[in-house]
Amino acid sequence: MATLERIRNRAGVLVSVVIGLALFAFILGDFITSGGVFFNRSQMEIAEIAGSSISYEEYQARVSENENLQKLFSQQSSLNEQQMLQIREQVWQDLLRANILQPEYKRLGLDIHEDELFDMVQGRNIHPFIRQQFGDPQTGEVNKAFLTNFLQNLDRDPRAKAYWLFIENEIQKDRLFNKYLTLVRKGLGVTSLQTKRAVNDRTSKVNFDYAVASYQSISDSLVNVSNSDIKAYYKSHQNEYKQTASRDIEYVVFPILPSEADVNDAEAWIQKALPDFIGASDPAQYVTLNSDSKFDSKYYKASELPENVRAWAFASAVGSLLNIYRDGDSFKASRLVDVKMMPDSVKARHILIGLRSQSAEEREQAKAKADSIMNVLKRGGNWDQLAAKFSDDPGSKDKGGDLGWFPSGMMVPEFDNASFSSKKGEIKVVETQLGFHVLQVVDRGKEEKKVQIATLERKIVPSSYTTSQVYNKAAAFAGNNRDYEKFAAAADQNKYTRRVANNLLQNDRSIAGLEQPRELIRWAFRAKKGDVSDVMQFGDNYVVAALAAVREEGIAPLKQVAADVKVRVIREKKADLLMEKVKKAMSGKTDIYAVAQAIGANVEKAENVTFSSLTLPYAGIEPAVIGVASVSSEGKLAGPIKGNNGVFVLTVTSSVKEEGDANAEKFRIANMYQSRSYYEVFEALKNNAGVIDKRYNFY
Numbered sequence: 001m002a003t004l005e006r007i008r009n010r011a012g013v014l015v016s017v018v019i020g021l022a023l024f025a026f027i028l029g030d031f032i033t034s035g036g037v038f039f040n041r042s043q044m045e046i047a048e049i050a051g052s053s054i055s056y057e058e059y060q061a062r063v064s065e066n067e068n069l070q071k072l073f074s075q076q077s078s079l080n081e082q083q084m085l086q087i088r089e090q091v092w093q094d095l096l097r098a099n100i101l102q103p104e105y106k107r108l109g110l111d112i113h114e115d116e117l118f119d120m121v122q123g124r125n126i127h128p129f130i131r132q133q134f135g136d137p138q139t140g141e142v143n144k145a146f147l148t149n150f151l152q153n154l155d156r157d158p159r160a161k162a163y164w165l166f167i168e169n170e171i172q173k174d175r176l177f178n179k180y181l182t183l184v185r186k187g188l189g190v191t192s193l194q195t196k197r198a199v200n201d202r203t204s205k206v207n208f209d210y211a212v213a214s215y216q217s218i219s220d221s222l223v224n225v226s227n228s229d230i231k232a233y234y235k236s237h238q239n240e241y242k243q244t245a246s247r248d249i250e251y252v253v254f255p256i257l258p259s260e261a262d263v264n265d266a267e268a269w270i271q272k273a274l275p276d277f278i279g280a281s282d283p284a285q286y287v288t289l290n291s292d293s294k295f296d297s298k299y300y301k302a303s304e305l306p307e308n309v310r311a312w313a314f315a316s317a318v319g320s321l322l323n324i325y326r327d328g329d330s331f332k333a334s335r336l337v338d339v340k341m342m343p344d345s346v347k348a349r350h351i352l353i354g355l356r357s358q359s360a361e362e363r364e365q366a367k368a369k370a371d372s373i374m375n376v377l378k379r380g381g382n383w384d385q386l387a388a389k390f391s392d393d394p395g396s397k398d399k400g401g402d403l404g405w406f407p408s409g410m411m412v413p414e415f416d417n418a419s420f421s422s423k424k425g426e427i428k429v430v431e432t433q434l435g436f437h438v439l440q441v442v443d444r445g446k447e448e449k450k451v452q453i454a455t456l457e458r459k460i461v462p463s464s465y466t467t468s469q470v471y472n473k474a475a476a477f478a479g480n481n482r483d484y485e486k487f488a489a490a491a492d493q494n495k496y497t498r499r500v501a502n503n504l505l506q507n508d509r510s511i512a513g514l515e516q517p518r519e520l521i522r523w524a525f526r527a528k529k530g531d532v533s534d535v536m537q538f539g540d541n542y543v544v545a546a547l548a549a550v551r552e553e554g555i556a557p558l559k560q561v562a563a564d565v566k567v568r569v570i571r572e573k574k575a576d577l578l579m580e581k582v583k584k585a586m587s588g589k590t591d592i593y594a595v596a597q598a599i600g601a602n603v604e605k606a607e608n609v610t611f612s613s614l615t616l617p618y619a620g621i622e623p624a625v626i627g628v629a630s631v632s633s634e635g636k637l638a639g640p641i642k643g644n645n646g647v648f649v650l651t652v653t654s655s656v657k658e659e660g661d662a663n664a665e666k667f668r669i670a671n672m673y674q675s676r677s678y679y680e681v682f683e684a685l686k687n688n689a690g691v692i693d694k695r696y697n698f699y
Contacts, residue, residue: 044056044057045694046058046059046694046695046697046698047059047092047095047691047692047693047694047695048690048691048692048694049095049096049099049100049689049691049692050099050100050103050689050690050691051689051690052099054095054099056698059091059092059095059695062091062094062095063084063087063088063091066087066090066091067079067084067087069162069163069166070083070087072159072162072163073159073163075356081516085509088695088699092695096686096691097173097177097682099689100682100685100686100689101176101177101180101682101685104180104685105176105180108180108183110176110179110180111176112172112175112176116175117168117171117172120171120175121147121151121168121171122144122147122148126142127171127174127175129167129170129171129174130142130147130167130171133167134146134147134150136398150164151164159356180681181677181678181681184677184681185673185674185677188670188673188674188677189670190666190669190670190673194669195662195665195666195669196662198665198668198669199660199661199662199665200611200660201610201611201612202610202612202660202665203610203657203658203659203660204610204611204630204655204656204657204658205608205609205610205655205656205657205658206606206609206629206630206632206652206654206655206656207605207606207607207608207609207652207653207654207655207656208605208606208609208629208632208650208651208652208653209592209603209604209605209606209650209651209653210592210603210604210606210616210619210625210629210648210649210650210651211592211595211596211599211601211602211603211604211648211649211650212601212604212619212643212645212646212647212648212649213578213581213582213599213600213601213646213647213648214601214645214646215571215574215575215578215645215646216646217578217600217646218574218577218578220570223570223573223574223577224573225566225569225570225573229569229573230558230562230565230566230569231558233565233568233569233572234558234561234565237565237568238555239555241555241556241561242554242555242556243551243552243553243554243555243556244505244551244553245505245506245525245551245552245553246503246504246505246551247503247504247521247524247525247547247549247550247551248500248501248502248503248504248547248548248549249500249501249504249520249524249545249546249547249548250484250487250488250491250498250499250500250545250546250548251498251499251501251520251533251543251544251545251546252474252477252487252491252496252497252498252499252543252544252545253497253499253513253514253541253542253543254470254471254473254474254477254541254542254543254544255470255540255541256462256466256467256470256540256541256542257462257466257470257540258329258460258461258462258463258466259462259463259466259469261463261465261466262460262461262462262463262466263460265463266330266331266458266459266460266461267324267331267458269331269458270324270331270332270333270456270458271324273290273456273458274323274324274333274456276290277290277333277335277456278321278335283335283337283454284297284337284454286454286456287454287455287456290456291455291456291457291458292330292457292458292459293455293457293459295454296453296455297413297417297452298408298409298416298452299338299340299342299408299420299450299451299452300313300450300451300452300453301344301448301449301450302314302449305451306327308322308325309322309334309453312334312336313334313336313451313453314449314451316336317336318336318337318338318339319335319336320335320336321333321334321335322334322335322336329459329460329461330457330458330459330460331457331458331460332455332456332457332458333455333456334453334454334455334456335453335454336451336452336453337451337452337453337454338451338452339449339450339451339452340449340450340451340452341447341448341449341450342408342420342447342448342450343420343444343445343446343447343448344407344408344445344446344448345405345406345407345408345445346405346406346419346420346441346443346444346445347403347404347405347406347441347442347443347444348403348406348419348439348440348441348442349383349387349396349400349401349402349403349439349440349442350391350393350396350401350403350415350437350438350439350440351370351373351383351386351387351390351391351393351397351401351437351438352391352392352393352434352435352436352437353366353369353370353373353390353391353392353435353436353437353438354366354392354393354434354435355434355435366435366436367429367431367436369390369436370429370436370437370438371429373386373390373438374427374428374429374438377427377438377440378427383400383401383440384400387399387400387401388400392435401438405443405445406419408420412432412433412434414430414431414432415430415432415437415439418430418439419439419441422439422440422441423441424441424442424443424444425440425441425442426440426441427439427440428440462540470542471535471542474535474542474543474544475534475535477490477491477494477496477544478532478533478534478535478544481532482531482532483530483531483532483546484529484530484531484532484546484547484548485530486532487532487544487546488546499513500548502549504521504524506521506525506693506695506696507693507695507696508521509521514538514539514541514543515538515539515540515541516538516539517538517543518699519536520533520536520538520543520545521696522696522697523536523545524545524547525696527547528547528550529547529548529549529550530546530547531546531547532544532545532546532547533545533546575642575647578640578646578647579640579642579647581599581647582595582599582639582640582647582648582649583640585598585599585649586637586639586640586649589637590636590637592637592649592650592651595637595649596649599649604616604617604618604619605617606629608656609626609629609630610630611626611627611630613626614626619643619645619648620644620645621644622643622644622645622648624641624642624643624644625641625643625648625650628641628650629650629652632650632652633652634652634653634654634655635651635652635653636651636652637649637650637651638650638651638652
């Protein structure tokens with residue numbers, strides 16, 4: 001029984017231990033899991049602004065919203081990289097202002113009342129943005145009836161509603177910032193003492209003679225600099241070595257160029273296609289279906305064509321062939337499609353019935369409306385009235401649809417062809433990608449002979465085999481040279497040009513000579529010094545890069561700036577030696593020429609120098625010397641003065657006091673403060689907020 005009791009007791013302890021371990025494991029697992037979420041959130045942080053974490057999801061949601069608005073306004077199905085870059089930057093600026101300025105607005109009680117918003121839109125103090133969007137281009141006055149009608153019909157048009165919400169948001173942001181800025185500006189003033197000093201600095205001028213013992217007069221080799229000297233100087237001047245994070249890279253480019261086989265393939269293709277091109281009853285259609293470039297419907301005059309094409313086209317009959325010829329990176333063959341007497345330019349007017357979508361129903365309605373307007377015009381209708389009422393072209397609707405004179409090729413192809421093929425005074429309806437145009441050619445310029453040519457083109461491009469060969473060459477180079485030393489040695493051995501991109505910043509987007517190299521810049525900030533990249537492709541180039549230098553945010557380490565520190569220490573030691581030399585030379589002397597002779601220098605003259613000046617003739621930027629000259633007595637030696645380029649001694653020969661306008665000076669300083677405040681107020685708040693920008697991790 002006793003043994004059984006002992007087993008039971010031990011079992012109880014064992015169960016307690018097991019339960020305890022299980023609970024510990026559960027808690028630890030939960031901590032690890034939550035920690036994983038925490039770390040994941042940290043990894044998805046795109047910025048920290050004024051203590052607020054901005055997630056990638058939040059930032060990207062705003063980018064997508066602005067992207068959709070841009071597509072809606074421009075009627076584009078997709079945006080290019082440059083447009084997306086502008087959108088991302090705009091979203092970033094909006095986030096900065098929202099997180100930095102909103103707390104300031106709240107603290108000061110700044111807001112926009114609904115009556116104030118109405119006043120900015122339809123009242124007496126209409127916001128400039130509203131005037132820009134809804135005002136008459138000639139007078140700047142807003143058509144309030146039109147604006148009211150537009151606002152009343154917002155719910156019927158999602159595109160218009162989205163557009164208006166954007167405008168409303170923008171004018172409120174602008175008004176709030178201007179309220180805040182006004183408060184700041186009201187606190188800026190110019191005191192009488194500031195004004196007096198500014199007037200004196202501008203109107204008090206001195207003429208003086210000076211001599212300089214140049215730092216270059218002492219050889220660097222004569223100055224002893226120890227490691228302790230360098231460390232001491234660095235320690236006392238650390239703020240001069242603040243830096244932003246940047247990288248230096250070296251890279252080798254492997255251009256993807258066509259091989260001789262690719263040239264032969266392109267020539268063989270066009271030779272094979274030539275009989276069909278010659279036999280085609282509609283050469284323009286054949287080019288559209290088979291050529292590497294679209295059919296160009298433009299009519300060209302002689303001076304606009306290359307010499308070989310011009311000589312053939314203006315001496316041949318319609319249907320004639322210009323046999324295969326090489327034009328840069330293409331093989332071409334051309335057929336003469338048409339010859340006409342045409343003007344260089346025409347004067348026209350139009351009424352545009354635009355399309356908001358490409359639905360069949362809307363197209364049918366727009367076409368019917370355009371036909372109706374054309375019929376009214378043919379019966380003597382008023383162009384000015386009809387254009388103002390119906391045209392969707394804001395640039396010409398208030399001018400009777402007048403487009404002025406324009407050359408061939410300036411408008412979209414369908415409109416261009418109709419304009420140059422119409423008779424003077426003829427009215428017709430033309431369909432383009434923009435909608436339906438009621439068009440009339442008002443006048444035609446002087447006519448001359450022009451030709452229309454169908455050109456079959458085969459571009460000489462690298463084949464997949466050529467591309468893979470270039471890639472293999474780049475990959476072998478990258479794979480065999482995985483650190484900077486090997487990279488540099490191999491590049492030099494193979495006579496590859498090592499290109500350099502220095503001082504790359506985290507959010508830079510360009511490197512000269514490379515197409516959209518953002519991924520290379522991102523790699524440079526993820527890699528370690530000496531790393532070599534894998535093969536990257538930018539446009540028609542494969543690139544292999546090595547990270548040559550790394551500079552982190554903050555104070556540059558001594559190792560990185562030691563060479564610059566040493567140069568400065570040498571200059572300081574030279575200054576000490578020369579200060580003593582000039583002091584001895586000045587002892588017992590009153591004549592600057594005697595001092596100059598003693599230090600082996602020439603006497604130079606400086607005339608009409610003000611306290612606000614920075615440079616001296618023959619000496620460069622020397623504010624310390626100018627400062628001493630401005631307060632020195634006439635006829636007395638002043639010095640020695642440690643300057644940027646040497647140690648100076650000077651004598652003021654005369655002083656000039658000009659008349660000054662205190663009111664004008666006060667007005668100038670006040671204006672300077674006002675203009676600087678717009679930029680510097682936000683920059684000061686941004687610096688104080690401690691912005692941490694991590695966009696480079698994602699874009």
